Amino acid sequence: MKLEEPLNIVIIEDEEPHFQLMKRAILKTYPHSNVHYFEEATACFEKINEIHPDIIMVDYLMPRMNGIEFLEALQAGGMNIPVIMITGQGDEGIAVKAMKLGASDYLVKSSDFFAQVPRLIERVMRERHLKNTLDETEKRFRDLAEGTSDWIWEVDMEGRYVYSNPMVERITGYTTEEILQKHFYDLFPTKEKESQRRVTFQVMQEGKPLTGFVNRILHKQQREVILETNGVPIVDKLGKLCGYRGIDRDITRRKRTEEALRESEERFRSIYEESPIGIGLYSASGTLIDVNEASLKIFGISDAARLQKVNLFKDPNLPAGMGEKLRQGQSVRYEIPINFRKIREQNFFETRKTETIYADILITPLYDGGQIQEYLAQIQDITHRRRAEEALKISHQFLEISNRDLDMPVLLQEYVTELKRFTQCAAAGIRILHEDGSIPYQAWEGFHPDFLEQENLLSTACHDCRCTSIAGGKSDFHWSCSTRGGSLHISSSSRFLASLTAEERRNLRNKCKEFGFETLVLIPIRWENSILGLIHLADPRENAVPLEMVEVLEGVAMGLGTSIKRVQAKEELSRAHDELELRVQRRTRELALANKMLTEEIEERKKAEEALRQSSEKLKLFAYSVMHDLKSPAIGIHGLTKLLQKQYACQLDERGKRYCDQITKASELSAALVEKINNYIASKEAPLEMERLHSSDLFQFIRNEFTERMQERHIRWTEPEYDVEILADRLSLLRVIRNLVDNALKYGGEKLSCIRIGHEASHDFHTFSVEDDGIGIKKEDCEKIFGLFKRHTSSSGVAGTGLGLSIVREIAERHGGKVWAEPGQGGGTVFYIALPRKEPEERSLSLVG
Secondary structure: OOOOOOOOOEEOOOOOHHHHHHHHHHHHOOOOEEEEEEOOOHHHHHHHHHOOEEEEEOOOOOOOOOOHHHHHHHHHHHOOOEEEEEEEEOHHHHHHHHOOOOOOOEOOOOHHHHHHOOOOOHHHHHHHHHHHHHHHHHHHHHHHHHHOOOOEEEEEOEEEEEEOOOOOHHHHHHOOHHOOOOOHHHHHOOOOOHHHHHHHHHHOOOOEEEEEEEEEOOOOOOEEEEEEEEEEEOOOOOEEEEEEEEEEEEHHHHHHHHHHHHHHHHHHHHHHOOOEEEEEEEEEEEEEEEHHHHHHHHOOOHHHHHOOOOOOOOOOOOOOOOHHHHHHHOOEEEEEEEEEHHHHHHHOOOOOOOOOEEEEEEEEEEEEEEEEEEEEEEEEEEEHHHHHHHHHHHHHHHHHHOOOOOOOHHHHHHHHHHHHHHOOOOEEEEEOOOOOOOOOEEEEOOOOHHHHHOOOOOOOOOOHHHHHHOOOOOOOOOOOEOOOOOOOOOOOOHHHHHHHOOOHOOOOOOOHHHOOOEEEEEEEEEEOEEEEEEEEEOOOOOOOOOHHHHHHHHHHHHHHHHHHHHHHHHHHHHHHHHHHHHHHHHHHHHHHHHHHHHHHHHHHHHHHHHHHHHHHHHHHHHHHHHHHHHHHHHHHHHHHHHHHHHHOOOHHOHHHHHHHHHHHHHHHHHHHHHHHHHHHHHHHHOOEEEEEEHHHHHHHHHHHHHHHHHHHHHOEEEEEEEOEEEEEEHHHHHHHHHHHHHHHHHHOOOOOOOOEEEEEOOOEEEEEEEEEEEOOOOOHHHHHHHHHOOOOOHHHHOOHHHOHHHHHHHHHOOOOOOEEEEEEEOOOOEEEEEEEEEOOHHHHHHOOO
């Protein structure tokens, strides 16, 4: 068998005659082939990309580059060209080495060498073709296996995976390397593993193919994956079963969708059956196919089988033109009254209902393949809604009357006119009843004067009648002609009277029947828990006022009650207004007299205040004068005593010296007391010069002032590390802090070791504290110490006037703040002073806001 296509053959041979003989043999068999000649391999290697040979024949022994070196160069260059090695030595080692380097075959130069060349070329090319075909097939399989969205696998008879495509990782979460270390049953859920493994091995042992086998495995992340498995057995050359090859498809989403669809169908069926809306399904020709329970209730039918004869297009309630629209594929919606009496008369279907209801109907064509297959009808009973709409409309009309500014007679007359128009009754009237049974207001239309004369004599207080019991709010709901709203409703006087016993008839005056009225309605006009009057309707026809209309009018009567009360209130207000006018005039005269007296009293008070102010100024001057007069003698006594001690100390005994010391201390105390009183008066009277101050400057000033005293007593001073800007009078605030620190040093005792200055800020205040760890103070004394000349019990033997803390409080209050004291948590005392953060003007604005 010869190759059909021409070949491009390269021969590398250093002996040209030998090449010519080989060429002749080749062209004899392959006359259309191209034979290229090279004397040495290097030249061929340089031209090989231009020639594109189908096969190369190379001699082993060559100058510069031998055959083995040529093969190595081809391999290094990545050239996949069939090569036949020619050797004249018959050395099998060379042949083996050449084959390892990629040679397709080798040929030993012998007597039949030239005859073998064409056959060897054909065999090599055939093998090359088969190899290319196999490579292409393998590539196609590999591309298919790696590109498919399914998992392709192979297992041996023990169930171990021996092959898997990369898609296994997307489906199971395991890589190819991880899955090749597992058995197929390792992926089954624990509860199902043993049963699934047993069933699968039974199928494998029988050598049956797996078709559409649905199983559930666990993903690497422990979520469930549903697979559809198809597999075929693998047999060896002897027909022995050695494993299975198959495809797994991830059908999790499809299965979940199927389950969701099934649940949706069940849910839809449940909705269909339990829906309060009536649903009916008709064929394309209009024949009824199915209805739900709500439809049966709406149409008063106990069994759907009774609707077999119903046809959508023959329904007498279907409005004209709607059938044609449905056949044209249009959806239609309409509201109609359904007269069941008419349906029964026409024998359209059997129903237990006889009344008329209102229905909202929506009919929608259902398509399949572009053609109408069915009609879906949705029916809602809107009777209550329609009646409510009518009631709302009527109530609105009566409300318009109520909202007009009308007197009582005009209001009642307009109500009566509207009642007659709405009910179409022959007669209508309204009576307003007084507590004593009198009728202060009434309006009538259609009643005979004799009827009115006899009816108005009927007293709710004196007569025992069913009609008067309505006006008295004593209606019996169990009585056949009483409504739940407390009205009297007789649709036929004749039938009603015939149904009563003789005893019951005696409680009726029956004036309505005497004047030819078959329909009688009495509706109480209510306001809160009282009945203000009655609406009276009468007509010679039976059932001229249906029960539904009575229910509407009961609501109207409540609105009328409100209007009546409003008009009554207006009348009472008018009377009260007239009365008030008289009272206002009388009161105005009284107020004018009182105003005159008040003006005189104000003038007298102003004079008293001015006298008080002048007296206060005189008292203040007197106080300053007294303080000055007191201070001068005290200073004089102090000086004379000191002089006495200095000049006559040698003439004084110990008692005399002691008396001098006592006089000196008493004079010093008197001078200090006078100075403190002056400071107290100044703190109350001197104007404040408010400025922006820095707390660190104030603390430094005080610390410097007391440093020497604190160092002598080894007392530690602490203050905030940060600076705070405050608004205050500098001298006043220094006096406050100085007094509080001085108090701590005076009264802290030997226990005092630390004075701490603290600060806290709120939205409105800066609060500073002076805390010591000295003797401390009791909680009950915390307020007393701020009084004038009040000193703590621990102050015995300590110089002081009892005015220091009073001055502190006065300064704090003049700044708009406050001061207070508390016992320390670990002993000692804490004094607090709170100063406002805002300007005085800002504070006043915030208070006004």
